Amino acid sequence: MSLEIIPVEGIGVVSPGDDLLTILTDALRPHHPLSGDVVVVTHKIVSKAEGQVVAIEGDPEEFKQKLVESEAVSIVRRRGDLIIAETRHGFICANAGVDRSNAAPDTMILLPEDPDRSARRLKHRFDHEFGVDLAVIISDTFGRPWRRGLTDVAIGLAGMRPILDLKGTRDWSGYELDVTEISVADELASAADLVMGKASGIPTALIRGYQYEPGEGQAADLVRPPSEDLFR
Amino acid sequence: MSLEIIPVEGIGVVSPGDDLLTILTDALRPHHPLSGDVVVVTHKIVSKAEGQVVAIEGDPEEFKQKLVESEAVSIVRRRGDLIIAETRHGFICANAGVDRSNAAPDTMILLPEDPDRSARRLKHRFDHEFGVDLAVIISDTFGRPWRRGLTDVAIGLAGMRPILDLKGTRDWSGYELDVTEISVADELASAADLVMGKASGIPTALIRGYQYEPGEGQAADLVRPPSEDLFR
Numbered sequence: 001m002s003l004e005i006i007p008v009e010g011i012g013v014v015s016p017g018d019d020l021l022t023i024l025t026d027a028l029r030p031h032h033p034l035s036g037d038v039v040v041v042t043h044k045i046v047s048k049a050e051g052q053v054v055a056i057e058g059d060p061e062e063f064k065q066k067l068v069e070s071e072a073v074s075i076v077r078r079r080g081d082l083i084i085a086e087t088r089h090g091f092i093c094a095n096a097g098v099d100r101s102n103a104a105p106d107t108m109i110l111l112p113e114d115p116d117r118s119a120r121r122l123k124h125r126f127d128h129e130f131g132v133d134l135a136v137i138i139s140d141t142f143g144r145p146w147r148r149g150l151t152d153v154a155i156g157l158a159g160m161r162p163i164l165d166l167k168g169t170r171d172w173s174g175y176e177l178d179v180t181e182i183s184v185a186d187e188l189a190s191a192a193d194l195v196m197g198k199a200s201g202i203p204t205a206l207i208r209g210y211q212y213e214p215g216e217g218q219a220a221d222l223v224r225p226p227s228e229d230l231f232r
Numbered sequence: 233m234s235l236e237i238i239p240v241e242g243i244g245v246v247s248p249g250d251d252l253l254t255i256l257t258d259a260l261r262p263h264h265p266l267s268g269d270v271v272v273v274t275h276k277i278v279s280k281a282e283g284q285v286v287a288i289e290g291d292p293e294e295f296k297q298k299l300v301e302s303e304a305v306s307i308v309r310r311r312g313d314l315i316i317a318e319t320r321h322g323f324i325c326a327n328a329g330v331d332r333s334n335a336a337p338d339t340m341i342l343l344p345e346d347p348d349r350s351a352r353r354l355k356h357r358f359d360h361e362f363g364v365d366l367a368v369i370i371s372d373t374f375g376r377p378w379r380r381g382l383t384d385v386a387i388g389l390a391g392m393r394p395i396l397d398l399k400g401t402r403d404w405s406g407y408e409l410d411v412t413e414i415s416v417a418d419e420l421a422s423a424a425d426l427v428m429g430k431a432s433g434i435p436t437a438l439i440r441g442y443q444y445e446p447g448e449g450q451a452a453d454l455v456r457p458p459s460e461d462l463f464r
Contacts, residue, residue, distance in 0.1 A: 003237040003427050077462040084462065092378040141414070144376050145463035146324040147385065148456045149395045149415025151422070163381045182373070183381025184426065190383070191423035194416065194442050195235050210426050224380045230309040230316065231377035231463055 001209050006031055007195040008204040011045065015104065020049035021125040024204060028126065031206050035132040038207040039122065040192035043140045043155055044102050044109055045203045046118050052110040053103065064098060067108060071096035076232065087111060090223035091155060093142045112138065115156025116218040123158040135159035135212055138219070139189040145231065152193035154185035157219040160212040162186075183222060184212065233441050238263055239427040240436040243277065247336065252281035253357040256436060260358065263438050267364040270439040271354065272424035275372045275387055276334050276341055277435045278350045284342040285335065296330060299340060303328035308464065316375075319343060322455035323387060325374045344370065347388025348450040355390040367391035367444055370451070371421040377463065384425035386417035389451040392444040394418075415454060416444065 011027045014020060028039065047053065056063050061081070069075075072085035076092055085096040089111065097111035112118045115138045123136040138156030143149075154162060162185035169180075192205035226232055243259045246252060260271065279285065288295050293313070301307075304317035308324055317328040321343065329343035344350045347370045355368040370388030375381075386394060394417035401412075424437035458464055 001427075002239070003423075005235040005237070005423070007234070079462060082462075146456055146461060147415065147418065147454050149413045149418065149454065151383075151415050151418050153379065181381045182425070183379065183383050186379065186381065186383050187422040187426055190419040191235075191237070191426060193414070194419055194423060195233075222379050222381065224378055229378060230311060230314075 119158035351388040351390035
């Protein structure tokens with residue numbers, strides 16, 4: 001079956017204290033959300049609505065540096081201005097998730113306090129409003145070692161399992177698959193980014209036709225335990 | 233505009249020496265490929281058709297270990313059976329791309345010798361056959377540090393630029409974007425994987441509606457130069 005990725009327009013600028021649940025519900029309504037849909041929301045508008053925004057004081061670069069250090073629980077690498085840090089959530093990303101793009105002037109945006117909780121709230125409202133059972137992903141744009149460019153990943157999630165585990169699945173020749181864990185949540189976040197873009201002002205996409213595994217998943221499960229990680 | 237991801241069915245099992253260009257052209261024909269479409273092909277069928285297949289001799293595990301070492305130009309990390317290695321192409325991935333899933337019995341599959349060249353050949357044939365100008369991505373499934381699960385990435389490419397460079401682009405508040413390089417080729421590969429899957433026997437997808445930047449791109453450009461890489 002084909003998969004459709006629909007940009008959700010008409011959301012506009014979100015500011016601290018805005019009722020994001022209502023804004024998104026209104027923007028989704030024309031698309032008649034169905035059970036099994038996946039709604040992908042960039043974290044920026046979630047962070048802003050939740051007030052995870054900090055006013056810049058003094059020199060912006062110095063301020064950012066200090067903010068990053070206070071948001072980080074550990075610094076993984078540092079070169080010049082670039083800090084790769086671990087956040088409280090366990091994510092490892094540039095600047096511990098602190099970002100100035102699409103922030104209001106003279107402010108910086110932090111990650112949501114608990115992106116899985118934010119996703120659960122959105123799912124609850126959408127399910128109730130539209131009489132469906134769908135999944136929600138909150139996305140951010142992360143870099144990665146070895147490959148140029150950034151891609152979108154899931155930092156919050158509700159209503160689906162983030163990892164498709166193929167353990168025990170056999171390929172067409174009967175051989176058990178080597179690769180068993182696919183991060184479908186990250187693949188969905190990347191797919192959604194293709195219709196959102198960074199400068200287009202479209203912070204949400206609806207993915208229709210993907211057969212996810214429903215369940216009590218959370219994006220926190222995407223964090224590789226440090227003991228299994230060869231690159232810390 | 234919505235984006236559509238269409239699984240391309242009817243390709244069947246590909247064996248060394250098969251005429252993949254004709255097999256894929258026949259499978260794509262019912263979908264009436266258009267200019268601007270992106271055809272994503274998993275490398276497995278490309279490698280097989282190109283004869284990048286090795287018969288296992290002796291103990292499979294020992295054989296695999298030796299094969300991985302001969303395919304690698306450097307070993308980045310090693311723990312037990314797991315080898316993270318750099319390939320001749322510059323990709324850093326598990327087992328230097330050597331894989332047994334979806335291989336014929338008693339064989340292992342290597343990466344294509346030059347996946348960008350393979351992509352150019354496919355594009356040339358598709359463009360000629362359908363009278364269009366489209367893009368081709370050859371994908372593989374890679375792990376990454378810090379996050380559980382694997383995602384599909386582009387290892388070969390033709391007809392588009394793999395990276396969308398937003399340098400100088402401003403967000404809605406006029407602030408120049410922090411994030412400037414998006415790996416759209418990897419996002420397209422991940423999106424395509426959502427309709428292909430590892431065990432479904434569907435090795436190709438057609439993506440319609442994505443506005444890529446046409447050009448002489450190559451997936452080799454996705455390799456981060458070692459001098460810029462903090463994780464080697």
